[in-house]
Amino acid sequence: MSTSSASTAEPIVSSSLYRGVRAAVVLVLTGVIVAGFLGWIPELKIIEQSARNLYFHVPMWFTLMAATVLSAYHSFRYLQTGDAMRDIRASEAARVGMAFGLLGIVTGMVWARFTWYEGTGKWWNFDPKQSMAAVLLLIYGAYFVLRDGIDDPDKRGRIAAVYNLFAVTTMPFLLYIVPRQMQSLHPGSEGSPAFSQTDLAPAMRWVFYPSVLAFIGLFWLLYTQRVRLARLKTLLRRTPEL
Amino acid sequence: MWIHPVHSVHDLSTRDLSTHPQQEPPADAPADTTGPAFDTTWATTRQAEPSTSRFEETMVSGNKIYVVLAVVLIIWFGLVLLLFRTDRRLSRLEQQVDANESDRSQV
Numbered sequence: 001m002s003t004s005s006a007s008t009a010e011p012i013v014s015s016s017l018y019r020g021v022r023a024a025v026v027l028v029l030t031g032v033i034v035a036g037f038l039g040w041i042p043e044l045k046i047i048e049q050s051a052r053n054l055y056f057h058v059p060m061w062f063t064l065m066a067a068t069v070l071s072a073y074h075s076f077r078y079l080q081t082g083d084a085m086r087d088i089r090a091s092e093a094a095r096v097g098m099a100f101g102l103l104g105i106v107t108g109m110v111w112a113r114f115t116w117y118e119g120t121g122k123w124w125n126f127d128p129k130q131s132m133a134a135v136l137l138l139i140y141g142a143y144f145v146l147r148d149g150i151d152d153p154d155k156r157g158r159i160a161a162v163y164n165l166f167a168v169t170t171m172p173f174l175l176y177i178v179p180r181q182m183q184s185l186h187p188g189s190e191g192s193p194a195f196s197q198t199d200l201a202p203a204m205r206w207v208f209y210p211s212v213l214a215f216i217g218l219f220w221l222l223y224t225q226r227v228r229l230a231r232l233k234t235l236l237r238r239t240p241e242l
Numbered sequence: 243m244w245i246h247p248v249h250s251v252h253d254l255s256t257r258d259l260s261t262h263p264q265q266e267p268p269a270d271a272p273a274d275t276t277g278p279a280f281d282t283t284w285a286t287t288r289q290a291e292p293s294t295s296r297f298e299e300t301m302v303s304g305n306k307i308y309v310v311l312a313v314v315l316i317i318w319f320g321l322v323l324l325l326f327r328t329d330r331r332l333s334r335l336e337q338q339v340d341a342n343e344s345d346r347s348q349v
Contacts, residue, residue, distance in 0.1 A: 009343065011336075022329075026322050033318060037311045038304075221325060228332045235339050239346065 008085060008235055012228045021217050028214035035207045042201050046115060053111045054200075055207050059215035060104030061133070065171060066216050067097020067223070068140070072168035075161035085231065087157035090164055091147055092226040094140055096219055101137050105130070116185055129179035129186045136174045139167050 036055040044051065071093035078086035108130060113123050124130070146163055150156035180188040187199050200208065301308045 033314055037307060225328055225332060228336065232335055232339055235343060
């Protein structure tokens, strides 16, 4: 525990960086909400006004991917250093990321139910991306069960970190590769939507890209809050008289 | 490019919910038999004229999409307030705990 006591003494984040990100997130997300409701979108059949969900549903998934990568990075650093703060960062990144993933699943269910499955009453349609996303959430659910099930902090950190590194390798397969091999509501089965000039109307890109960045920023703010809280908890647990 | 197309003007007469309970009922409505004693407003109170301010015109245009936008923005700013308050509490707690920690390590 000698290395961990050194790192828990340091502050979690530079406060000017945190405040800057916080101000940017508040400004950009407010703009995204206003433009998302009032901005021009192309008039398309079936999807109609629900195309605006792009600005809110899709960033949940970008945020989840960013969270799993951040979490895996801290797990990797934990294995290098044995620093308890790295273990805390990895688990909090995964936890907040899963909250965004859950929101992504639920918003996707509502969107599909009243858009492509209007009148069928189908809330779950086994779209490959939907199912694989659910599998990914279960894989990370097992990470929390595993981590919470071990009492010894060093053993817990090591085993959880190794599991987390295996978990993150499934993410690109479950969210990118497998869904693109099959028929799906989601873009991608006909090539890479990232380089497509036709998938997304240019006017919508000006709302969509800032929205992705701002939601990742919002994730980072919530994650930082939770890491700060977990650090305080660790300090207080070590010195019960405080 | 940003302005939502205005689909309809605010038309009270075609809606079921067009009459507020405290407004005058339409002429063809059945007579009110409860009498003035149970009225929710004083008989002498002047009924508010339907407001036609610029603000209200804006809010009800575009099929009332601006009303939804206002609700979502209020919720969003409420969540932002929560974020800021939690940050402040964390900072205060960190100051206390870190001060105690450094006291202990000096002993």
